[in-house]
Amino acid sequence: MSRATMRAFVLTGPREGEVREVPVPDAVAGEVVVDVERVGVCGTDVEFFTGEMAYLHEGHSSYPMRLGHEWSGTVRAVGEGVDPAWLGRRVMGDTMLGDRTCRRCRRGRQHVCERRQEVGIRDGRPGALAERIAVPAWSLHVLPDRVDAALGALVEPGGNALRAARAADVGPGDRALVLGPGTIGLLTAMFLRAEGVEVHLMGRADESPAFARALGFDRTWTEDTLPDLPFDAVVDASNAAHLPALALDRVEPSGRVVYIGLAGNPSRIDTRALALKDVTAVGVLSASPGLADTITAYATGTVDPRPLVAATVGLDRVADVLAGHPVEGAGPGPKIHVDPTLP
Known part of the structure; x- marks a missing residue:
């Protein structure tokens, strides 16, 4: 029975x-x-x-x-x-x-x-x-x-990250910054790295960079130590309300900002900066369109x-x-x- x-x-x-x-x-x-x-x-x-x-x-x-x-x-x-x-x-x-x-x-x-x-x-x-x-x-x-x-x-968090990485629209020779080295941020960094992108990660001062570095991400920073470099794309995978504005501030003109993280409080960005820098902003909700390709990436070992x-x-x-x-x-x-x- x-x-x-x-x-x-x-x-x-x-x-x-x-x-x-x-x-x-x-x-x-x-x-x-x-x-x-x-x-x-x-x-x-x-x-x-x-x-x-x-x-x-x-x-x-x-x-x-x-x-x-x-x-x-x-x-x-x-x-x-x-x-x-x-x-x-x-x-x-x-x-x-x-x-x-x-x-x-x-x-x-x-x-x-x-x-x-x-x-x-x-x-x-x-x-x-x-x-x-x-x-x-x-x-x-x-x-x-x-x-x-x-x-x-x-696969589900990976599908979200894959979509964020693709929305960044970068490749070999480009530099990307990922804000928030949690599960989605690290997965996004993995997918970006698989495309030959120079990946930088930024986390909080109380977060040890040791784990990200153990995954091969040596360019790991805090907000205070983030170098003054041109970032062709910035992915905000954090839950900090002030970081969407920082993402827009740090992205190169004609670059892309991708928002996949959600804060508990409303975030604010200056759309004048968005327009005057000719930046493309993309929001990502859901892994749905990225699930099949994420499974393939895992199966082939492209991302582990x-x-x-x-x-x-x-x-x-x-x-x-x-x-x-x-x-x-x-x-x-x-x-x-x-x-x-x-x-």
């Missing part, structure tokens, strides 16, 4: 969450049920934990909720109308689920659909911090053998993000991770993964 319930981490309120037994999802028409193997914890999850996430105040999300939008696993059941060939396939899934009928979706921009669901983020689509998850079959991406569970759960994962824990440790408590034995990387099968 199949199980009626499964273990899942449920966020019940600001700074309140616990592992509960919840109903196992059904494979309804057009959807699959996946055995979750690995889930990444990200800054968005932390904002939901603290209660700061804007979606909570805008009515898009509410407690109780199940987090988890960076995940990988194996398909165990398919619903009506789904090709049974999906069974047993190793997959990851898109976070942004458009309605597939509106003008934006029809133009291939389902990640900005006004009526989109967001896995583990918006109400109506529980996330992957559980033993199983149900998602539409069309949102899946197959993982090749060379992309293991850990890499699979890094494994060192970013500091530790892998079970569901019982999720609350501690969200609260910022240190994980015993963790490495120096910025990312914590969750394996729902761990005790």
Whole structure:
């Protein structure tokens, strides 16, 4: 007899969450049920934990909720109308689920659909911090053998970073500055480096540059030590409200600034500088258009993000991770993964 319930981490309120037994999802028409193997914890999850996430105040999300939008696993059941060939396939899934009928979706921009669901983020689509998850079959991406569970759960943040790197529109002989050496910033730096770009990283004074340098990024600075160099592109992957303006200030005329980080408070830039420097500014939301190419980059070894994962824990440790408590034995990387099968 199949199980009626499964273990899942449920966020019940600001700074309140616990592992509960919840109903196992059904494979309804057009959807699959996946055995979750690995889930990444990200800054968005932390904002939901603290209660700061804007979606909570805008009515898009509410407690109780199940987090988890960076995940990988194996398909165990398919619903009506789904090709049974999906069974047993190793997959990851898109976070942004458009309605597939509106003008934006029809133009291939389902990640900005006004009526989109967001896995583990918006109400109506529980996330992957559980033993199983149900998602539409069309949102899946197959993982090749060379992309293991850990890499699979890094595809979603990697897709965001790939899009940011591409938006910078730089290549060999160009110089780029990435603000914020967290998961997205480091992944962006990796994709830029793979294109032959001279990459510089800027972090806070209280952040050790040792980890970034261990990844091969020797040009790592703080705001006070950042050299006066011409940067052909600047990517803001930070959560500091003042850095979007610094990005515009430091980019070369006719260069590009890419905004992928989000601050808790509104940021300000001087559009006169934007116009008078003839700068192109690009905002990046969602990994959706970059997922397939990120999988290819991981499979070919063009980018190897494994060192970013500091530790892998079970569901019982999720609350501690969200609260910022240190994980015993963790490495120096910025990312914590969750394996729902761990005790």
